[in-house]
Amino acid sequence: MTLEQRDPVPQELAALMRVADTLMEQQQFRRAALEYRVLLHEPALLDNPAARYETWANLGAALLYEFLETAPHPKSDRLLDEAIKWLGKARSLLGGNTPFNTPPALGINLVRAYHQQFLRSGEARHLMAANLALDEIATDDHPLMAERLKSLRRMLIEAVRRKNH
Secondary structure: OOOOOOOOOOHHHHHHHHHHHHHHHOOOHHHHHHHHHHHHOOHHHHOOHHHHHHHHHHHHHHHHHHHHHHOOOOOHHHHHHHHHHHHHHHHHOOOOOOOOOEOHHHHHHHHHHHHHHHHHHOOHHHHHHHHHHHHOEOOOOOHHHHHHHHHHHHHHHHHHHHHHO
């Protein structure tokens, strides 16, 4: 089953998703993450790949943004690791390794998360993961998205420069 072959989202599931999405819009990332975690236990989520993708991607985003708000707190690294886990799981639902098919929001969040890991650890593998995630983002030849991706690439290059000096 692909994301395009989605069944209608049951009303109870849609209502829970709206609560979590509203919290994200209000930048209440910790509360949003808690709501997305509740969704993970909904049996209807298993039957709806699109809803599962959205929940996993949004949980990853909520954890990433919570990390960005709380870092450099010692426990914030756990948030970053968990954000990457859920963003990666969402990416895996897209199927295959077809390049340039990652939705921009998911791809940008992956890039930002791997960039943060690189800044924390200095390990080149995190920078490589950020660059690979950046390469996979679908741009649909949109000029604003192309500019945003160039900006992210410059951010990664600057991180390497800072590390080497």
